[in-house]
Structures are given as C-alpha cells and as structure tokens.
Amino acid sequence: MFSYAGRTTTPAAQPLQTRIGGFGGAKGLADTIRREGFSHVIDATHPFARQISRNSIAACAETQTPLxxxxxxxWRAEPDDDWQHVSDVEAAVAALPVAPSRVFLAIGKQHLAPFAARPQHFYLLRLVDPPENPLPLRAAAIVIARGPFTAESDIALLRLHRITHVVAKNAGGEGARAKLSAARALGARVILIKRPPLPERRVVRSVAEVMLWLGQTARLGV
Ligand SMILES: NC(=O)c1ccc[n+]([C@@H]2O[C@H](COP(=O)([O-])OP(=O)(O)OC[C@H]3O[C@@H](n4cnc5c(N)ncnc54)[C@H](OP(=O)(O)O)[C@@H]3O)[C@@H](O)[C@H]2O)c1
Known part of the structure; x- marks a missing residue:
C-alpha cells in the first residue's frame, strides 16, 4: 500500500493501492501495521518530513517490522558555489542580509511565516498548488509548478525575478537540484537548510537497493 500525507491536491497516480492522511502518531501507525498485517515499511518521505520518519522508526520498533x-x-557544494549551511528555517531567516534583497524561497508552503520578520525582501515562491490562505509575506510572487526542473528553466526564472539569494532545504536528488545550478550560474548566494536529525535507521539511496532489501528481508523471513 502507498501512503500519502495529503499535502498536494492532485498527487501523482501510483500503480498500488493508495491511502491518504495521518495514522494518529506512532501508536496509530503501529496499530495499522498490526491490523493490516504489513510485513515491511519503506519510508520514502522527503528528508525534512521529520515526524512521519520518527513515527515510522517508533512504530516499526514496537511491532518488530523491518524498516x-x-x-x-x-547535495554537496561545488567549487563555484556560494553556499551557507544553516540548521533550520529560523537560522535561514537570520542569514538573510539586512539590505533589501530578492529571495527565491524554495522551501514549500509550510514554513513561510518566519520570513515575515524580514519584510524588506522580495520573495519568490514556487508551489505545487495555489495557496489556500493569504501568504504571510508582503512582497511576494508565486509560481505554480511541479518538478523536476531544468537548470535552463531555473536560470530563466532567477533572471526574470533578479534573484540574489536562494533559500532551500538540502533535499538532495536530481529533480530539485536545478535551482542550485542556476544560483551557481548567476552568482546568487544559497542559504541551505540542513536536514533535521533522526534516530539511527537503515538508509538506502536507490529504488534498486530498496527492492534488494525487500527481497532479502522477505527471504530471511525477518
Ligand atoms: N517537510 C518538507 O519539507 C517536505 C517537502 C516536500 C515534500 N514533503 C512531503 O510532504 C509530506 C508531509 O511532510 P511533512 O514534513 O509535513 O510531514 P511530517 O511533519 O513528518 O508529518 C506530519 C504528519 O503527517 C502525517 N503523515 C506524514 N507523512 C505521511 C504519510 N506518508 N502517510 C500518512 N501520514 C503521513 C503524520 O500524521 P500522524 O502523526 O497523525 O500519523 C505526521 O505526523 C510527506 O509525504 C513528505 O515527503 C515534505
């Protein structure tokens, strides 16, 4: 079964049974694993989806389910990159300059409010769906788009809005890397938010490794 959190209105279709919504914390997830008889859990959330990852670790430990x-x-900086690494959204706000700047805020819609403390900047947002509520930011432009993006199109976007700073989460992967390539090409400064720390768990980097793990743990009857 494929489990979505329900953050986008039209999620990509999957060739598996799909459910949407939370489980009611780690306890609810553990109950679901037991009730539905799930034998394995694959946490394929975004690296900043801290709560569901914590819930998965706790629920799988409780039910002794392989995770x-x-x-x-x-992402790692290349020689021409101008990156500042910060620990969270608040630190990203603090890292912005005092002088009015033009900021591509590539962090989704959930944590925009802290940037209202720096109203002197222009903010460019890129969202999957149009916002349902008024933005907490005074000077902002919104682009509605779903990745993957190309370096060429992101260079054009940053040029169009005369972007001087890019604020992003260190998500990794190819689909969202384009904004960093564009920042490098145009000499924009990148403020990159580090991933939230999580308890130790088994991590793999490719679908092939996931499938291998699935086959091996099934064979061992773990
Ligand atoms: N955080 C980001 O920066 C970011 C960026 C891009 C995409 N996403 C995606 O957006 C979704 C939510 O991320 P988030 O950071 O808001 O989550 P989160 O803070 O880690 O979790 C919030 C709550 O959402 C529910 N939930 C999260 N993922 C779920 C899933 N796969 N299935 C069912 N319920 C789920 C859980 O509710 P209960 O406790 O009630 O079970 C969880 O406590 C994830 O699919 C993530 O991959 C997140």
Missing part, C-alpha cells in the same frame, strides 16, 4: 528509509544523498 528502510529511501533517502537521496544530500
């Missing part, structure tokens, strides 16, 4: 996290490797 694997499918997580992209974090």
């Amino acid at each position: 694997v996290a499918f997580e992209r490797a974090p």
